[in-house]
Amino acid sequence: MAEGFPIIDSHIHLYPESEIPTLSWATPENPLAKQHSLEDYKAATSPSPVKGFVFLETDRKHDLAAGVKDGSGWEYPLMEVSWLRRIALGQPKPGEGHTAEDASLCSAYIPWAPIPSGADAMEKYLAKAEEAAGDSWGNVRGFRYLLQDKPDGTALGEGFIESLKLLGRKGYVFDVGVNQHHRGRIQLEETVEMIDKAHDGVPEEEQVVFILNHLCKPDLTVINIHTDTSFIAWRTAMFTLSKCSSTYMKLSGGFSEMDDSLKNRPVEDIFEAIMPWLSVVLAAFGPSRIMFGSDWPVCTVGVDGAWEKWRQIVDRLCYMASLEDEDKEMIWGGTALKAYGIQTEPRSQFEFVY
Template sequence: MVIDAHQHFWQYDPVRDAWIDDSMQVIRRDFFPEHLEPVLAANGVHGCVAVQADQSENETAFLLGLADKHPFIKGVVGWTDLRDPHLRDRLAAYAAHPKLKGFRHIVQGEPDVNFLLGDDFCHGIAALAEFGFSYDILVYPKQLAATAAFVQKFPDHRLVIDHLAKPDFKTGELDEWAAYMRRIAQAPNVYCKLSGLVTEADWQHWQQEHFEPFLDVVLECFGPNRLMFGSDWPVCLLAAEYAQVKNIVTTYISKLSTAEQNNIMGGNAISFYHL
């Protein structure tokens, strides 16, 4: 089964979604399951994981509502305030939703590069583990030192790095990023998503070879059993169509065994998110 481990839905709101600036006109509209389902079918993808794009519990409820109505949405990664002292009460309520698989915070938007290491935030992550929820790590390379320390705090928790931690595909500079990714990957409970590639590249002029040195690093250090394909649809539409995004990954992993390719294209997501 082929699973897209990372995509989004939204009903566009110009105030809430102010991050979608004038350069992103193509995604300044609604994106619902009825828009994605035929795209997945055309690309041989059987299901997806819907990931939060807005930091509100309304967003989590919105995604769960969509997942309840559309069987192809296999899981949801939502948002809740992980620093809330009453978090465990919230998680106990969320545990009743079988399609809610984990949570994410937009750490890349936090001004403190050590945000992940805050005591209140780490207490929240520990609570997620108690309820069986995974955590998606969304960071920039400048936050990878903190990320490396963070994953050491949670050796038994299911953690996944979104978008390869957004390295600089435009310049091709990868040494410092690669050193941190290798350190992080030493923790066997940490996975990495092959997602968000084209949006961190030159939108108009990206090429397959721009990504391959970075993909080489994560394949080497995470291995084929801890990597997952994700489209980052509809954000990917800024730079590529869905088929192009999928093809970047399938072309790269074509050198691997069939079993390894199947794991990256779906099996690992099924295992990690308990789909």
């Protein structure tokens, strides 16, 4: 199997111990409720050739109404922007687990944004986020507002669509976090409609780019894919979503949707079990619109050696599909650079071919 391609990990999360109380999900019993630093991430990925990562927001506590009123509801997401600023500019605080030399690894970061609040609120938030980001603002390539736990219809609200169109005009992407496994096909159907509405009447050059997280979280415990309605609905949605050329998919988040009995089996067994889903994504989007992402540290819950195991699964997909080196380069990093509009200096550092 081919190894050694430069990797841009398109989906990781980091947070310092001092800011764990600001995370909306961090209950004391949660195994992820402890510091996960860049130092920890580098240890988990060694010795793989990771050249950079894209950080995704970690669902900090927020209040949309208070944010619109006086900005107070945005305090913790903006604190996260300041945290990423320290990483991206190489300005660590003691105990945060990164160094000045680590700054080059931060290819991009994707903060939270109050997307449902509409364009006017978004303009105010972006100004505050830019202030918090300082000289690292160029590393901000898009935004995310998690939909997987929000009420049905959230993504179709007038304010939500207004905000997406604003992101497109400003050249930012939107990361889409939905969950078919636990929320059903409506999350996929609304994603299709959201994209249609966000692009309706918008010139192609101003249309927001959508990056779908974690295969849209299908149910990877399904055994009979030929008759299972959830698999059929997911497969149909993948081909529908892929018709939009400015929509990309992350090969990430698989462990979270597997049966516990599968997670720690050999890579070959896991690959065989989830190959139907990986094959659909590859067929629908092609190598130029899919990208490797680890979902570290979420991927580590209940999984030994999770980062390397997932890398081997994606590597096996490339091998079994007999992909050319140019296509492999796209999956391992080129697609992420293209989709997020990441500039690399010097360009030859990555040697990706578009």
